[in-house]
Amino acid sequence: MTFDTVRLFAREATGWLPDWLVTLIILALAVLLATLCYRILFRILTRIVAGRELFWRSLVERGAAPLRLVMIIVTLIFGTAVSPLTSGEAQILWRLLTVGTIICIAWISYTALYIWTTIHMRRFKLDAEDNLMARKHITQSRILVKVSKILIIVIAVAAVLMTFDAVRQYGVSLLASAGAAGIVAGLALQPLLKNLFAGIQLAITQPIRIDDAVIVEGEWGNVEEITSTYVVIRVWDWRRLIIPLSYFIEKPFQNWTRENAELIGVVMIYLDHTAPIDRIRAEGERIARASPLWDGKVYNLAVTDFRERVMEVRVLVSARNAPRTFDLRCEVREKLVAFIQREFPHALPRTREEVQASTPGVLARDLGQEPG
Structure with a gap:
């Protein structure tokens, strides 16, 4: 059975209704069908991963919302295909569904990345005596998650823009960093991009890690947080020193715990x-x-x-x-x-003064007395 056959059957069954109402009914039924399919699929997936690793169980649990959106998009695609829509209306709806699909892919990608890194970091404890390995992995994971989040958003926005003819060039420029719009955006976002690439370099080379003891700008403290653009140093008196990521690539600083915590x-x-x-x-x-x-x-x-x-x-x-x-x-x-x-x-340190006299007469004269 093809879409044309289904569309013809639906048109004959609802011939006495206006086209807009038929379309609304079909789309509403598609959403209801998506909700039903989501509940059935979610229960099946929950039972499948019940005895599996934590990653798969967390992915199913945290992926419930994007899964529901995926099911709605799939059923709406089917509903659009059988609805009595004009070519212009169908094109608009298809564009919206395409945007929704791109958002779903980005959402699921970030969710899977976040779950994997969270489970990975649970294997390491920063409060251990020798926490060098923990600091190494946690630093890499946190930086890469933040950088990956930015990249996922940029790619998703570029893909969305490329679906519209009027702004497709901006999507290509954003994705490939080419053209006049890309140059303008690159100049405007130079500090952000500079720190973004510095974060990638920090994650690979790791001159600093979470909980490292460092001396920066004459202040001694520990690395408390590394974001995608800056580093938070917890100074010994509980003050916070905010340093751009690029600082640790371009300027010298002291790291007391580079190789080990001792x-x-x-x-x-x-x-x-x-x-x-x-x-x-x-x-x-x-x-x-x-x-x-x-x-x-x-x-x-x-x-x-x-x-x-x-x-x-x-x-x-x-x-x-x-x-x-x-x-x-x-x-x-x-x-x-x-x-x-x-x-x-x-x-103990002291300041001393010694007085010497060769004869009693000299000493008496120095003291202002007559010699006896």
């Missing part, structure tokens, strides 16, 4: 020249070993500079991650200073 903390202490370094070194090692923050890998105390008034003592201690390293530095510094104050107060 760090060596530095404690600088300035002491008098008479300070007993061996005793202080032994006490520093005892403090490090007694601390639950120390990872047991690196401890060193050495005199790194000797000046006219003080000598510079550097203590190195290591910990599993940046926050623990900072706390360990503070602990070692406080306890070493307390130990020196208690045991060797003369070892």
Whole structure:
């Protein structure tokens, strides 16, 4: 049975009704049929994926809305084919259905991508001690999802524009970045496109990752969020530093956790020249070993500079991650200073003045007294 046969049958059955009412009835029946088919298909799919992986179960659940739209479009296409529409009316309806189909494809594509990345990221925990692998995968997933979302929207909008003859050139220009409209759009959107491509480069090369400890513009903090255009740095005092993505491609910055989360903390202490370094070194090692923050890998105390008034003592201690390293530095510094104050107060920095006299008469004269 062809569409022409169905159309002829419908026209004979409703010959006493106006064409617009026949068309309205057919389209309404198509929507009702789509709703019924959707419910039946959704139940079948739910039972099929009941014992399968989480991805398929989530795809069916989150894809319910786009699936319903797909069913409506399919039945409306059939309804349009059998409706007594003029060529102009049929063309308009076909264009609308084509736009709906493009939107459905984009919607389903993004839904599938979002579900896959969400399930993928659930395998990694940022609160683990060694979270290098987690930071790597979560950073890549978040950046690629945001970039893919923008690309899906751009491609969908371009495809929609290309379905209309009057604006088809704009769709081609948007999709291929060609022509005068494409040049104007490219110039206007240069900052956005610059950061978009920087985001793709960051996802591949990964100079920074989520939860990395970095120093940017003189501020120390952790990477809290990476969007498609900017990075949010959570500074140590809970302020947020907003940096464009392109900054991390074009300018130098410090990344303390590039290869792993472990760090060596530095404690600088300035002491008098008479300070007993061996005793202080032994006490520093005892403090490090007694601390639950120390990872047991690196401890060193050495005199790194000797000046006219003080000598510079550097203590190195290591910990599993940046926050623990900072706390360990503070602990070692406080306890070493307390130990020196208690045991060797003369070892703290001081300004001294010595007065020497060769004979008692000289000393008495200097003090303003008559020699005895």
